[in-house]
Amino acid sequence: MRDRPTVPESEEDQAGTPALQPQPERRRWPREAAGHAPRSVAPPALVPVRFSTRELHPAEQFQAWRTHMAPLAEVRLPDNLPPEEGFVAEQTAWHCGNLLIVQQRVAGHSYLRPQTMLRASPIDHWCVELLHSGTTWTEADRRVTENAPGRLVFRSLGYPFRGRTTAADGVLLFMPYELFADDAAVLGEANNLVLSGNLADLLITFIEGIEPRLDRLTAEEIPRIVHTVHDMVVACVASSARPDAAGAQTNKGMMERAHRHIHLNLHSAELTPDAIARAIGISRTRLYQLFEASGGVLNYIRRRRLQQAHAALSDPSDGRPIAEIAEAAGFDVAANFTRAFSHEFGVSPREIRKAAATERPVAPVAPAGRHRGSTIGDWLKALGN
Numbered sequence: 001m002r003d004r005p006t007v008p009e010s011e012e013d014q015a016g017t018p019a020l021q022p023q024p025e026r027r028r029w030p031r032e033a034a035g036h037a038p039r040s041v042a043p044p045a046l047v048p049v050r051f052s053t054r055e056l057h058p059a060e061q062f063q064a065w066r067t068h069m070a071p072l073a074e075v076r077l078p079d080n081l082p083p084e085e086g087f088v089a090e091q092t093a094w095h096c097g098n099l100l101i102v103q104q105r106v107a108g109h110s111y112l113r114p115q116t117m118l119r120a121s122p123i124d125h126w127c128v129e130l131l132h133s134g135t136t137w138t139e140a141d142r143r144v145t146e147n148a149p150g151r152l153v154f155r156s157l158g159y160p161f162r163g164r165t166t167a168a169d170g171v172l173l174f175m176p177y178e179l180f181a182d183d184a185a186v187l188g189e190a191n192n193l194v195l196s197g198n199l200a201d202l203l204i205t206f207i208e209g210i211e212p213r214l215d216r217l218t219a220e221e222i223p224r225i226v227h228t229v230h231d232m233v234v235a236c237v238a239s240s241a242r243p244d245a246a247g248a249q250t251n252k253g254m255m256e257r258a259h260r261h262i263h264l265n266l267h268s269a270e271l272t273p274d275a276i277a278r279a280i281g282i283s284r285t286r287l288y289q290l291f292e293a294s295g296g297v298l299n300y301i302r303r304r305r306l307q308q309a310h311a312a313l314s315d316p317s318d319g320r321p322i323a324e325i326a327e328a329a330g331f332d333v334a335a336n337f338t339r340a341f342s343h344e345f346g347v348s349p350r351e352i353r354k355a356a357a358t359e360r361p362v363a364p365v366a367p368a369g370r371h372r373g374s375t376i377g378d379w380l381k382a383l384g385n
Contacts, residue, residue: 045217049092061088076110093379094147098383099179103171113157124177133168134169141191151195151200153192154194177256179226190240266301309328312328
């Protein structure tokens with residue numbers, strides 16, 4: 001009988017247990033290495049506008065700062081500091097539609113926004129001030145508020161105020177009155193208010209997270225950020241409001257009174273220049289002068305109605321037909337509404353509604369250069385446009 005060929009003893013025979021054999025890969029596609037989610041490839045949407053006195057002759061620096069700030073406040077040097085010693089001030093502004101973010105570094109000085117300035121000023125914006133260094137003291141309606149790093153102050157530019165600052169570095173968030181028009185009951189007369197508590201700490205963290213990313217934000221992200229800032233500010237004010245704040249302010253600016261009246265009567269057929277002038281106690285000529293920077297009072301009303309229509313179309317829970325929203329905005333002809341809406345926002349009403357259904361916000365298209373004015377007043381007047 002033939003000898004069988006010698007077979008090497010298997011690992012099973014040696015160890016008494018079956019050997020593990022490599023199994024074939026059963027995935028349809030090869031496994032990808034773990035890593036971070038891909039970053040957005042959309043191009044940055046914001047182009048900063050800068051102001052600086054650094055390159056000027058020292059004797060000219062403060063005058064340049066005074067001219068730049070003139071639409072907002074009168075600024076003055078400390079008593080013992082002559083202009084010849086120089087005054088370095090820098091601002092970098094980022095225009096986010098209904099939000100203007102201004103990063104500021106400035107030397108010590110005082111500032112004043114008097115009642116006489118409010119009578120002719122179209123500026124009645126809200127402002128949130130966050131300091132990274134330095135200290136400010138601001139008085140409004142005989143109440144002084146101190147701001148320092150790690151604190152937030154909420155202030156209306158529709159009221160007179162005055163104050164002073166040491167050399168300071170910080171960020172200012174300016175928002176138009178209209179952005180908070182529906183929150184009047186919450187904001188009440190909350191002016192020159194220190195925002196405090198956990199919600200204020202979260203807002204500080206959010207702002208500090210936005211700052212280093214401003215040059216990378218995309219057009220899709222900006223409306224979400226504006227919406228978040230709005231909601232967080234309202235929540236902070238509601239939890240920080242002084243119990244004696246209601247009714248404390250009696251000297252609000254003429255523009256804020258006009259804006260408030262227009263908001264409360266926005267859908268009234270009787271909202272005319274004559275009716276507005278009578279309601280706030282000024283002449284029609286004075287009313288026209290007040291809204292001259294906004295393109296006229298009728299243009300302002302039309303834009304406010306279009307903004308409300310935009311908000312309705314952006315709300316997925318608002319199921320009204322576009323024609324019904326157009327009629328509520330004062331347009332009897334759908335084609336006229338579409339034309340005016342597209343001119344104002346750069347997109348059609350149908351595109352906004354479609355974007356809302358897919359939860360992909362559409363950033364309004366800004367006409368080139370409209371926020372590139374030479375003063376901070378030009379920057380503020382462009383907000384919401």
